[in-house]
Amino acid sequence: MAATILVVEDEEPILNLVVAYLKADGFVVHTARDGESALMLAQTLRPDLVVLDLLLPGMDGLEICRRLQHDGGPYVLMLTARAEEVDKVVGLSVGADDYLTKPFSPRELIARVKAILRRRRHMSAPFPSESALLTFRDLQIDVARREVQRRGVPVTLTAREFDLLYTLAATPGRVFTREQLLERVWGHDFDGVDRVVDVHISLLRRKLEDDPTEPTLIQTVRGVGYKFTG
Ligand code: CA
Numbered sequence: 001m002a003a004t005i006l007v008v009e010d011e012e013p014i015l016n017l018v019v020a021y022l023k024a025d026g027f028v029v030h031t032a033r034d035g036e037s038a039l040m041l042a043q044t045l046r047p048d049l050v051v052l053d054l055l056l057p058g059m060d061g062l063e064i065c066r067r068l069q070h071d072g073g074p075y076v077l078m079l080t081a082r083a084e085e086v087d088k089v090v091g092l093s094v095g096a097d098d099y100l101t102k103p104f105s106p107r108e109l110i111a112r113v114k115a116i117l118r119r120r121r122h123m124s125a126p127f128p129s130e131s132a133l134l135t136f137r138d139l140q141i142d143v144a145r146r147e148v149q150r151r152g153v154p155v156t157l158t159a160r161e162f163d164l165l166y167t168l169a170a171t172p173g174r175v176f177t178r179e180q181l182l183e184r185v186w187g188h189d190f191d192g193v194d195r196v197v198d199v200h201i202s203l204l205r206r207k208l209e210d211d212p213t214e215p216t217l218i219q220t221v222r223g224v225g226y227k228f229t230g
Pocket of ligand 1: 011056
């Protein structure tokens with residue numbers, strides 16, 4: 001089944017261009033020109049992915065992105081303008097899965113969209129039943145439902161945070177380099193912005209660790225990367 005994509009952009013020429021390319025590639029496409037209608041449409045249409053412009057009239061893209069983050073919320077590809085000088089990592093820290101800086105080539109946009117969706121399909125592939133539930137001391141990861149509990153209390157993770165946690169926790173003790181995590185969780189080279197991994201690790205720690213400065217679940221392996229110790 002074709003993926004459903006919601007494009008949120010107030011600049012008509014860009015909106016039309018993005019929509020035309022996505023449709024030509026076989027996606028089911030809906031559009032919104034501001035945040036309020038974007039959130040309303042996201043609720044009714046349950047799109048797989050939202051292409052979200054950062055600068056919109058009224059509610060900005062960061063706020064929309066924040067509000068889209070809930071269990072089973074859509075993946076988000078954020079569009080930013082160079083002039084806005086927004087730290088790319090800011091967008092990623094509110095749960096965006098990737099970003100593109102304007103002006104971008106429509107082909108690049110299609111490639112990014114596909115990379116995100118490919119990763120999603122891979123992550124949600126059926127797992128053997130015995131590994132559907134990963135349990136470590138007080139942490140429980142329900143792989144099939146993509147739900148996480150700490151001491152029986154549900155923890156809300158963004159899609160990307162879940163993918164990152166699952167990747168690490170599926171093989172406890174194994175050390176992953178930032179490059180390996182980028183490749184597995186983001187699915188393509190991130191313009192060499194290794195910091196995106198660090199940012200997401202720190203977001204995960206804030207949600208999962210008792211003391212994020214003294215992590216016991218996800219440990220830093222100095223000079224190498226990260227490992228899950230459960
Ligand atoms: Ca705009």
